Structures are given as C-alpha cells and as structure tokens.
Amino acid sequence: MPLDYETLRIVWWAVLGILLIGVAVMDGFDLGAAILLPIVGRTNTERRIVINTVGPVWEGNQVWLILGGGAIFAAWPPLYAVAFSGFYLAMLLLLAALILRPVGFKFRSKLENKTWRAVWDGALFVGGLVPALVFGVAFGNALQGVPFHFDDTLRAYYSGDLWGLFNPFALLCGLVSVAMIAMHGAAWLACKTEGAMQSRSRRAGVAAAAALIVLFALGGFAASSLSFYAVQPPIDFAGPSNPLLKSVTRGPGLLMANYGLMPWTIAAPALGFIGAALAGFLAWRGRRAGLAFLASGLSIAGVIATAGLSMFPFLLPSSEDARSSLTVWDASSSPLTLLIMTVATAIFLPIVLGYTAWVYHMLRGPVTAESIGNEKHSY
Amino acid sequence: MDVVDLSRLQFAITALYHFLFVPLTLGLSIILAIMESVFVMTGRTIWRDMVKFWGVLFGINFAMGVATGITMEFQFGTNWAYYAHYVGDVFGAPLAIEGLMAFFLEATFVGLFFFGWKRLSRLQHLMTTWLLAIATNFSALWILIANGWMQNPVGARFNLDTMRMEVTDFGAVIFNPVAQAKFVHTVSAGYVTGAIFVLAISAFYLLNNRHRDIALRSMTVAASFGLASALSVVVLGDESGYTAGENQKMKIAAIEAAWETQPAPASFTAFGLPDQKNHVTRYAVEIPWVLGLIATRSFDGKVLGINELAAQAELRVRSGMLAYDAMQRLRENRDDSALHAQFQDHVKDLGYALLLKRYTPLVTDATPAQIHAAAEDTVPPVAPLFWTFRVMAGLGFYFIALFAWAFYLSTRRKFETARLFQRVALWSLPLPWLAAELGWYVAETGRQPWTIDGVLPTFLSASSTSAANVWVSLAVFTVFYSVLAVVDVMLMLRAVRAGPDGLASMPLSRPSGAQPAAAGGTDAA
Numbered sequence: 001m002p003l004d005y006e007t008l009r010i011v012w013w014a015v016l017g018i019l020l021i022g023v024a025v026m027d028g029f030d031l032g033a034a035i036l037l038p039i040v041g042r043t044n045t046e047r048r049i050v051i052n053t054v055g056p057v058w059e060g061n062q063v064w065l066i067l068g069g070g071a072i073f074a075a076w077p078p079l080y081a082v083a084f085s086g087f088y089l090a091m092l093l094l095l096a097a098l099i100l101r102p103v104g105f106k107f108r109s110k111l112e113n114k115t116w117r118a119v120w121d122g123a124l125f126v127g128g129l130v131p132a133l134v135f136g137v138a139f140g141n142a143l144q145g146v147p148f149h150f151d152d153t154l155r156a157y158y159s160g161d162l163w164g165l166f167n168p169f170a171l172l173c174g175l176v177s178v179a180m181i182a183m184h185g186a187a188w189l190a191c192k193t194e195g196a197m198q199s200r201s202r203r204a205g206v207a208a209a210a211a212l213i214v215l216f217a218l219g220g221f222a223a224s225s226l227s228f229y230a231v232q233p234p235i236d237f238a239g240p241s242n243p244l245l246k247s248v249t250r251g252p253g254l255l256m257a258n259y260g261l262m263p264w265t266i267a268a269p270a271l272g273f274i275g276a277a278l279a280g281f282l283a284w285r286g287r288r289a290g291l292a293f294l295a296s297g298l299s300i301a302g303v304i305a306t307a308g309l310s311m312f313p314f315l316l317p318s319s320e321d322a323r324s325s326l327t328v329w330d331a332s333s334s335p336l337t338l339l340i341m342t343v344a345t346a347i348f349l350p351i352v353l354g355y356t357a358w359v360y361h362m363l364r365g366p367v368t369a370e371s372i373g374n375e376k377h378s379y
Numbered sequence: 380m381d382v383v384d385l386s387r388l389q390f391a392i393t394a395l396y397h398f399l400f401v402p403l404t405l406g407l408s409i410i411l412a413i414m415e416s417v418f419v420m421t422g423r424t425i426w427r428d429m430v431k432f433w434g435v436l437f438g439i440n441f442a443m444g445v446a447t448g449i450t451m452e453f454q455f456g457t458n459w460a461y462y463a464h465y466v467g468d469v470f471g472a473p474l475a476i477e478g479l480m481a482f483f484l485e486a487t488f489v490g491l492f493f494f495g496w497k498r499l500s501r502l503q504h505l506m507t508t509w510l511l512a513i514a515t516n517f518s519a520l521w522i523l524i525a526n527g528w529m530q531n532p533v534g535a536r537f538n539l540d541t542m543r544m545e546v547t548d549f550g551a552v553i554f555n556p557v558a559q560a561k562f563v564h565t566v567s568a569g570y571v572t573g574a575i576f577v578l579a580i581s582a583f584y585l586l587n588n589r590h591r592d593i594a595l596r597s598m599t600v601a602a603s604f605g606l607a608s609a610l611s612v613v614v615l616g617d618e619s620g621y622t623a624g625e626n627q628k629m630k631i632a633a634i635e636a637a638w639e640t641q642p643a644p645a646s647f648t649a650f651g652l653p654d655q656k657n658h659v660t661r662y663a664v665e666i667p668w669v670l671g672l673i674a675t676r677s678f679d680g681k682v683l684g685i686n687e688l689a690a691q692a693e694l695r696v697r698s699g700m701l702a703y704d705a706m707q708r709l710r711e712n713r714d715d716s717a718l719h720a721q722f723q724d725h726v727k728d729l730g731y732a733l734l735l736k737r738y739t740p741l742v743t744d745a746t747p748a749q750i751h752a753a754a755e756d757t758v759p760p761v762a763p764l765f766w767t768f769r770v771m772a773g774l775g776f777y778f779i780a781l782f783a784w785a786f787y788l789s790t791r792r793k794f795e796t797a798r799l800f801q802r803v804a805l806w807s808l809p810l811p812w813l814a815a816e817l818g819w820y821v822a823e824t825g826r827q828p829w830t831i832d833g834v835l836p837t838f839l840s841a842s843s844t845s846a847a848n849v850w851v852s853l854a855v856f857t858v859f860y861s862v863l864a865v866v867d868v869m870l871m872l873r874a875v876r877a878g879p880d881g882l883a884s885m886p887l888s889r890p891s892g893a894q895p896a897a898a899g900g901t902d903a904a
Contacts, residue, residue, distance in 0.1 A: 056490030059445055063478060063486045069452050070475035077467025077543070084456025084463070085842035091457050092852045096859065099446040103863060106442040110870055152710065154542045155461050157843045240540035333468045334538070334545040340472055348479040355484070359491050362498050 005238035008338040012075040017308045019068040025297045027061040030054035032185015034128025040200045053192040053367045078331040086158035094134045101127030136177025140170030145319030176215045183208035187296040191289040202283040209280030228254035229317045243330045248322035255310045268305035275299025383841045385849040386458040400444035406573015407437045408512035432879035460842035468545045469535045477521030485514035527558025567611040572811035574605030579808035582801040602785035609778040630825035632685045633761045634768045636660045640684040645670040653761040693754035699732030701725040704743045730834040759827045767817045774814040
C-alpha cells in the first residue's frame with residue numbers, strides 16, 4: 001500500500017472539503033442567480049437573461065452535488081447513512097428544490113403565458129433559496145452535534161425531527177450560507193450581464209458581502225460558546241472504521257481548540273472575511289468583475305474550510321451518544337477503497353477541471369437580450 | 380405498510396420513473412452523433428437540421444433524467460441507510476466514479492451541444508456530441524457495475540471489526556460477468572428505445588405528409604441502427620440468462636417456474652400458471668430442451684429447480700447460524716481462535732442466517748420450522764416474474780421483426796408509401812418503454828429477498844426512520860412526478876407538433892436528397 005490508512009483518511013477528509021467547496025462555488029453561483037432572479041431581473045426579458053447566464057452550465061454544476069454525494073457514499077459510508085437518513089425530511093426538501101430548479105430552467109420560457117412564467121419564476125427562486133438554506137442548516141447542526149446512536153450491528157438510530165434542525169444557531173448558519181451563495185450569484189451575474197442589470201447585480205453583491213461578513217462574525221462568536229467534543233486518547237489513527245471503539249468527552253470551547261493547536265488554520269476564517277470584503281469592494285467600485293467572482297469563490301472556500309477545521313477530526317458528532325460520533329479515524333471506507341478512489345480522483349478530477357474550463361471559455365461573454373434572441377435553444 | 384415496504388415502493392416508483400428517461404438518452408444521443416457525423420462528412424445542412432430537431436426532444440428528456448437521477452442516489456442514504464453502511468465500501472465507489480468519469484462529461488457537454496452551434500467549429504461541435512453520447516454510455520456502465528454487484532457480489536468480504544462488506548478485489552467488481560452482460564443488454568435496449576422513438580415520430584410526420592425529407596432520412600438511420608440494436612438486445616439478453624444460470628440460479632428458476640430439477644436438457648415452459656403456494660405450474664405448455672440450452676449452453680448441464688435450490692438454501696441458513704453464533708460470541712472474547720475459525724468457515728453463509736431475523740431476533744435460537752421458512756423466503760415471487768419476463772422477451776422479438784421490416788423498406792426506399800408500416804411504427808412508440816420497465820422489474824424482483832444477493836436481506840437494509848416520514852416523501856414524489864410527467868409529455872408533444880420548421884434555415888431539398896453541398900453555406904461555423 002503506497003499510502004497508509006491514516007494518510008488516506010486525511011486525504012479524503014480534504015477531498016470531502018474540496019468537493020463541498022466545489023458544490024458551493026460551482027452549483028452555488030447558479031443557486032445564487034436563482035435567488036437574485038426577482039431582484040436583478042425586473043422584466044420578462046431580463047429574467048430570461050438571468051436564466052440564460054446559467055442555462056448552458058447548470059447541468060454540469062449539478063454534478064458537483066451528485067459527485068459530492070457519491071464521494072461521501074464511497075469514502076465515508078457511515079456519514080452517508082447517518083446524515084441522509086437522519087436529516088430525512090430536510091433531504092426531501094433539498095431534493096424537491098433541486099428537481100424543481102432544472103425543470104424550471106428548461107420549462108419556464110417554453111410557453112408565452114404570464115402565469116406560467118410567474119409560477120416558474122417563483123419555483124426557481126425557492127429552488128435556489130432552499131438548497132442554500134438547507135446546506136447551511138446542516139452544517140449548523142453538525143457543529144452542535146446531532147442526536148443519533150449506533151447499536152452493536154452499527155445500525156444508526158436518529159431521534160431528532162425536522163423542526164429540531166431549524167434551531168437558532170443552525171438558522172444563523174443557514175443565513176450565512178444564503179448570504180454567501182447570494183454574493184456568489186451576484187458576482188456571477190455582474191460578469192455575465194450589462195447595463196442596468198449589471199448595476200443591480202453589483203448592488204446586490206455589496207449587500208450580500210456585507211451581510212456575509214456580519215453573519216459569519218456572529219456565527220463565529222456564537223460557535224465559541226457552544227459545547228463541542230474531543231476524542232479521548234489514545235487514538236488509533238489507522239484503526240477499523242467502527243465508531244463504537246472510542247470514547248469521547250464533551251465540553252465548552254472545544255470548537256476553537258484546533259485554532260490554538262494549529263495556528264495556521266486561522267487562515268480559513270481570514271480567507272472567508274477577506275474574500276467577502278474584496279468581492280464587496282470590487283462590486284461597489286464596479287471594477288474587475290472576474291476578480292470579484294474569484295474573491296467570492298475564495299470566501300466560500302474559507303467559510304466552508306472554517307467549519308471543517310473547527311470540527312476536525314469530527315465529521316458528525318452525536319449529541320445523544322458521544323461515543324457514536326463519526327470522526328475521520330473511524331467513519332471511512334477500507335484502505336483499498338480509499339486508495340482506488342484516490343487514484344480515480346487524481347486521474348479524472350484534473351480532466352474534469354480542464355474540460356469545464358474549456359466549455360466556460362467557449363461560452364464566454366455577456367448574455368444580452370440580443371444574444372438570447374438569436375439563439376433558438378435559449379431558455 | 381412499514382418502513383421497508385414503503386421504501387421499496389418509493390424506490391420502485393422513482394426508479395421506474397427515472398428509467399423512463401434513461402433509455403431514450405442512451406439511444407438518442409448515439410443517433411444524434413450518427414446524424415451529425417453524416418452532416419460533417421457530407422456538408423448537407425439537412426442533417427444538421429435533423430440533429431437540432433431531435434436534439435430539442437433529447438434536451439427535454441435529458442433535463443428530466445438529471446432531475447430524477449439525484450433522487451435515486453440520495454435514496455440509498457435516506458431510505459436504505461443500513462444498506463449504505465453495510466455495502467457502501469463496495470457499492471459507493473462505482474457510483475462516485477460514474478460521477479467523476481461519465482456524468483461530469485455528459486452534463487458539462489450537454490450545454491455546449493445546445494449553445495455551441497455558433498461558437499464551435501463543425502468538428503468541435505461533432506466532438507461535443509460524440510463526447511455526450513460516449514459519456515451517457517459510460518454512465519450506464521458504472522451504474523450497472525454497481526447494480527451487477529447487487530446481483531452477484533464478487534470481490535468483497537465481510538469484515539468483523541467494521542460489521543460490513545469491504546472490497547478485496549476491485550477488478551472482480553468491475554469485470555463482474557453479470558455487470559458486463561447487463562451493461563450490453565441495457566444499452567442495447569436504450570438504442571432500441573431511441574430508434575423506435577425516431578421511427579415512430581418520423582412515421583407520424585409521413586402519415587401527415589409533413590417534413591418528409593427529415594422524416595425519411597431519420598427513418599433510414601433508425602432502421603439500421605434499430606435492427607442491429609434489437610438483435611443485440613435479444614442475443615445478449617440470452618447472455619444475461621446464461622450468467623444468471625451461473626450466478627443466480629434461483630432467479631432463472633423462478634423466471635422459468637422450474638419447481639423441480641429436470642433431467643438435462645431442461646424444457647422451456649412457454650405458458651403456464653405458476654402456483655407459488657403448492658410449488659406447481661398449472662396448464663404448463665413445455666418446449667423440450669430449450670431452457671437447458673439457453674441456461675447452460677450445453678446438452679448435459681442441469682438447470683436446478685426451485686425446490687432443490689430452496690433445500691440448498693436451508694443448509695446455508697444452518698451454516699450461516701454458526702457464523703452468526705461465532706460473531707456474537709467473539710464480541711465477548713475477541714481473541715478466541717476457535718471462534719475465529721468457526722466464523723471464517725461459515726461467513727459466506729452469514730447473509731442466509733440474517734434471513735432468520737424476520738422470525739427470531741436472536742437468530743441462533745431458530746426452530747427447524749423457522750429455518751425452513753427462512754429458506755422458503757429465498758424463492759422470489761414466481762408468477763409475476765414468469766409473466767413479465769415472457770412479455771418482455773416477446774416484445775424483444777417483436778422489435779426485431781419491426782426493424783427487419785423497416786430495414787427492408789429502407790433498402791427498397793419504400794418508407795413513403797408504406798402506410799401500414801407507418802401506422803404500426805407509430806403505435807409501437809410506447810413498447811420499448813414497456814419492455815425496459817418490465818426488464819427492470821424482472822432483474823430487481825428476481826433478486827428478492829435480497830438487496831445484495833446472498834449477503835443482505837432487503838428487510839434489514841432500510842433506514843430506521845419513521846413510516847410517517849416515508850409516507851410524506853412518497854406523497855411528495857408521487858405528486859411532483861405526476862405533475863412533471865404531464866408537463867414533460869406536453870412539451871414533447873408541442874415540440875413534435877411544431878416539428879423541425881423554424882429551427883434552422885432549411886432549404887427545400889429534392890426527394891432524392893441530392894442537395895448540393897454548397898447549401899452548407901448557411902452554416903455558421
């Protein structure tokens with residue numbers, strides 16, 4: 001085995017983070033564009049322009065989410081089992097929104113009926129807002145611990161309900177996520193539109209970036225007083241993936257412990273703030289739309305990395321039975337599966353990034369009323 | 380109904396629904412690529428107009444496939460959490476690799492297919508279309524590798540420390556003969572679906588004397604592509620019968636309602652009314668030798684009957700109980716080497732002992748009657764399998780006849796006058812979907828009572844969520860999918876009625892199709 005089990009687990013923890021950031025950055029801008037649809041698009045033509053900025057690319061973006069799900073299934077099966085079945089109704093909400101959205105893109109402009117289009121506009125807005133909110137709320141719950149336990153056959157039992165998920169701290173995280181996704185959507189629309197729509201996108205971008213900075217700071221403040229978990233030494237970094245073999249303590253301030261142990265991790269929240277500030281500043285000055293989009297993406301990476309690093313090595317702590325908590329050291333696939341997945345990712349992810357860049361390059365340039373009028377396949 | 384039944388119903392509904400879109404995507408993407416290749420090679424713009432027209436229908440279908448596909452992936456976690464834990468180490472990897480290698484390619488290039496006509500050179504666009512077609516087929520390959528492993532779980536073993544199946548040989552998982560046979564059979568069925576779709580809608584135009592140039596050319600492509608695919612479905616469908624004979628003897632015995640092991644070569648029951656309770660088939664009409672030849676490819680290979688297989692299952696339940704017993708006692712004493720030896724000797728039958736959990740949670744205290752009942756449970760529902768398989772196979776032969784007829788007409792250039800054929804082709808439109816859905820039913824119902832054949836029973840695989848939750852999701856999916864189905868069909872019909880007109884500048888062409896290549900001047904390359 002060229003990579004030992006401990007290293008493979010760290011690699012897949014990082015890949016999980018990269019994929020989640022990929023979802024938020026790539027799928028995020030088209031979710032954000034949908035959230036801003038009623039704000040940036042005032043007329044029917046303007047709304048079609050908003051939709052057509054993401055029209056050719058949303059299918060590819062959605063694959064980040066599908067791959068994220070597949071990677072959790074393959075690399076962190078217990079996490080897949082516990083999170084997806086535990087958050088059952090929240091997942092249903094997410095799925096409903098995600099089904100509505102593509103169908104809305106595709107079907108909205110096929111009929112020239114005002115009510116038809118208004119209904120789909122509403123569906124698209126909800127289809128953008130709900131996933132952004134649910135992702136944030138899910139993180140908010142992971143940061144607090146989730147009520148589940150395993151029996152001795154490692155069957156998971158979850159004792160929470162849907163409303164329990166929407167507690168104040170989780171809702172705050174949900175708002176962080178919505179602000180972040182809206183900022184990113186605004187940065188995208190500022191790149192892809194012109195004139196009045198571009199100014200509206202920039203104003204929305206400034207507001208969303210400011211909201212993100214405030215909410216993210218509030219979230220950090222609230223998180224510092226949450227109680228969190230720590231694995232009791234000795235830890236077997238290469239032990240079997242059975243969460244029940246460890247013991248876990250709970251106490252206040254532990255979410256901040258990693259920043260003391262590894263000071264370089266401060267870079268993640270710093271990136272979250274600086275990226276948002278830069279994206280907001282550039283939007284305000286109306287300059288360098290491309291750079292603003294990049295800054296917004298880096299801010300997203302910083303925010304998500306902050307959540308991941310704060311919890312490390314926990315993936316999903318259990319508030320009901322701390323021992324059942326899922327960590328990097330006891331919730332992964334076997335070494336062989338992780339190795340196979342590492343090889344597959346090392347080969348295919350660069351290829352994916354390469355052709356994605358080529359496709360975006362071929363589709364470059366602003367979307368205008370004229371360009372969608374000329375294109376028979378416009379949405 | 381309990382969580383397991385509800386989750387099964389939901390998975391069946393959402394999978395059958397998703398599978399309405401998948402075969403057409405598989406087939407139509409290849410047909411689009413063929414048509415566009417003709418355009419690029421000949422420069423005749425009518426072929427590009429054909430790609431654009433069929434592309435509109437492809438796009439509506441593709442969006443539905445993407446939207447409903449996410450549901451399938453998520454359900455393994457939401458509704459089948461114990462399954463996800465138990466086999467995620469093996470089953471998750473092909474799903475993830477499918478996303479990385481195939482679905483990314485497919486979904487990234489589909490946008491460029493529609494929006495790239497004016498931005499790409501002809502060759503670049505042709506490459507886009509081919510990448511789209513190839514990626515959809517790769518997608519099917521990885522999904523069927525995952526599904527094939529459920530039918531024939533090779534290359535993995537149970538790990539006592541983690542209480543789950545883990546990969547030991549990924550090559551065996553990829554080159555699983557069941558997966559390979561399923562792949563060829565399924566994509567061929569998709570090609571048939573695409574070909575009949577094109578054939579039927581072209582026939583509709585000919586019957587109404589509209590768009591004859593596009594309809595005639597489309598029919599010609601569909602006829603030859605469809606004939607080859609229809610032959611491949613049946614020939615390679617037989618191939619999956621053959622591998623089922625090796626790996627899934629119970630499934631083939633149930634499909635054939637073969638209760639008793641017959642002397643070789645076994646006869647094929649063409650008609651009959653299987654009676655599951657009494658283990659007999661009433662009013663059976665048998666054709667000598669045929670089953671033995673199909674299933675074993677020999678005159679002397681025996682096809683095991685259901686009764687004999689159930690008796691073998693009973694032995695495996697008893698053996699599995701020893702593994703289960705060792706597993707329980709090893710919890711108390713992890714270092715007992717005698718127990719480890721006992722576990723290793725019987726672990727291959729552990730799944731059979733799990734069947735007893737339905738009757739006694741302790742497993743090891745099962746009575747002979749309970750052991751017998753668990754063994755009986757390994758018999759899937761015979762009558763539904765017997766009949767759905769026969770309808771599906773009958774449709775397969777019908778498609779060969781239909782395409783043979785189409786191919787004959789195409790070589791004689793008689794599509795335009797063959798009114799009877801046009802009507803038959805039009806009315807055949809729903810049949811490939813019927814066959815595909817039945818095929819899915821046969822494959823997955825024939826796998827029961829297992830989610831992973833011989834490893835994990837279905838009733839243990841579900842999440843420990845509440846039935847109320849699953850009722851809610853079932854209701855949401857049913858309402859949602861019904862609305863989407865109406866909208867989808869409505870948009871498809873609109874697009875078909877509107878026809879290829881107005882999609883692109885289409886110069887009038889002569890009946891022979893002998894357009895000057897200079898007509899390609901309108902092409903914005």
